[in-house]
Amino acid sequence: MKGKTFLHIPFNRPFFTGKEFEYIRQAIDCGQLSGDGMFTKKCHSLLEYTLGVPKAMLTTSCTHALEMAALLLDIKPGDEIIMPSFTFVSTANAFVLRGARPVFADIRPDTLNIDETQLEQLITPRTRSIIVVHYAGVGCEMDYIMDLAGRNGIPVVEDNAHGLFGKYRGNYLGTFGCLATQSFHETKNFTCGEGGALLINDPRYIERAEIIREKGTDRSRFFRGQVDKYTWVDTGSSYLPSDILGAFLYAQLEAREMIQSRRKRIWEHYHEHLKGWADDFRVQVPFVPAHCEHPYHMYFLLLPSLEKRQALIAYLNAREVNSVFHYVPLHLSVMGRRFGGKKGDCPVTEDVSDRLLRLPFHNDLTEADQARVIDAINHFDWEKPSVQTSAVRLSRAGPADKVA
Numbered sequence: 001m002k003g004k005t006f007l008h009i010p011f012n013r014p015f016f017t018g019k020e021f022e023y024i025r026q027a028i029d030c031g032q033l034s035g036d037g038m039f040t041k042k043c044h045s046l047l048e049y050t051l052g053v054p055k056a057m058l059t060t061s062c063t064h065a066l067e068m069a070a071l072l073l074d075i076k077p078g079d080e081i082i083m084p085s086f087t088f089v090s091t092a093n094a095f096v097l098r099g100a101r102p103v104f105a106d107i108r109p110d111t112l113n114i115d116e117t118q119l120e121q122l123i124t125p126r127t128r129s130i131i132v133v134h135y136a137g138v139g140c141e142m143d144y145i146m147d148l149a150g151r152n153g154i155p156v157v158e159d160n161a162h163g164l165f166g167k168y169r170g171n172y173l174g175t176f177g178c179l180a181t182q183s184f185h186e187t188k189n190f191t192c193g194e195g196g197a198l199l200i201n202d203p204r205y206i207e208r209a210e211i212i213r214e215k216g217t218d219r220s221r222f223f224r225g226q227v228d229k230y231t232w233v234d235t236g237s238s239y240l241p242s243d244i245l246g247a248f249l250y251a252q253l254e255a256r257e258m259i260q261s262r263r264k265r266i267w268e269h270y271h272e273h274l275k276g277w278a279d280d281f282r283v284q285v286p287f288v289p290a291h292c293e294h295p296y297h298m299y300f301l302l303l304p305s306l307e308k309r310q311a312l313i314a315y316l317n318a319r320e321v322n323s324v325f326h327y328v329p330l331h332l333s334v335m336g337r338r339f340g341g342k343k344g345d346c347p348v349t350e351d352v353s354d355r356l357l358r359l360p361f362h363n364d365l366t367e368a369d370q371a372r373v374i375d376a377i378n379h380f381d382w383e384k385p386s387v388q389t390s391a392v393r394l395s396r397a398g399p400a401d402k403v404a
């Protein structure tokens with residue numbers, strides 16, 4: 001190592017298409033910087049048209065879109081919401097804010113998505129929703145889940161933070177549940193820094209969603225000339241982003257084919273060049289079922305043990321390659337334990353959470369960057385005694401799961 005200098009390869013780097021400043025300038029020239037301006041509407045139309053959803057509404061984050069979903073479903077104290085433990089905190093928190101109890105399901109070891117075969121036994125008379133998360137943008141088993149939910153009269157919400165433009169059996173993710181949420185956080189394929197969207201597939205929710213998003217007022221109806229003044233009509237909050245963010249995001253959504261083709265190239269390059277190494281060392285790589293098309297959101301490795309995962313993270317960091325772990329099981333978090341979560345409840349989640357490592361992945365990652373990452377991995381010394389005990393402790397306590 002001595003004498004060598006490496007250029008840092010970050011885990012994520014925000015990407016610019018080049019049109020963002022121009023669109024922001026146009027938004028400024030338009031004279032409306034608050035929500036639902038020209039560019040926000042363009043984003044809505046693009047999402048509605050491309051995905052074929054009845055209504056898309058930009059929100060300030062995926063977290064806020066999930067909070068809107070909880071309000072729309074009238075979630076009340078004592079209600080139960082079934083969701084995976086292997087997800088970001090917002091999936092649970094949005095419903096817990098309304099007084100619900102999260103009921104955590106384990107994941108499948110192949111796709112790392114909610115294990116649909118466990119859902120039926122978790123349903124009780126208090127179940128008010130099933131939340132699915134399409135991990136890495138690979139679709140959950142939606143045929144099974146929608147059928148089960150339909151038979152039990154339970155609404156399904158898709159937390160599709162990772163999965164915009166991914167497909168399950170030819171249909172876009174985000175078009176199955178009555179509601180779905182998207183994230184445009186900096187780490188996502190398309191971004192405006194912080195942002196999100198609510199997709200509404202059941203038109204019965206549209207009118208109330210407009211009200212909830214506009215502080216509980218019927219302001220949207222007023223702007224359409226449907227009422228002559230607007231007033232407080234329901235509970236709500238301020239969930240609509242400024243049109244500056246809409247302008248930034250539109251530049252990205254418009255460039256979706258270019259962005260997705262870059263990400264496809266990056267994902268396939270990792271997949272092709274790490275396969276032999278992964279086979280040799282019993283490292284699991286992402287699995288995409290034949291009936292799923294994923295949007296190339298992330299590339300991860302499942303190392304044989306926590307110690308090996310931490311050793312590889314530390315080793316790559318020493319070579320200026322920033323890799324990260326993902327998702328501490330929610331049922332074992334401080335809050336999760338307050339809801340009764342304990343070790344052993346979701347064994348696959350606990351195991352995967354210890355072993356998963358995400359490699360650098362962003363739209364500007366070059367083949368030379370990837371060659372360095374792959375070369376470093378190939379030279380990883382599996383036998384070296386673990387020098388990473390302190391790193392294990394450090395990174396387990398760190399906030400790295402917000403790289404989501």
Ligand SMILES: Cc1ncc(COP(=O)(O)O)c(C=O)c1O
Pocket residue numbers: 061062063064087088090091133159161162182183184185195196403404
């Ligand atoms: C599955 C999932 N849901 C929700 C969120 C929250 O997204 P946001 O940061 O847009 O609120 C994340 C974060 O990345 C996530 O991974």
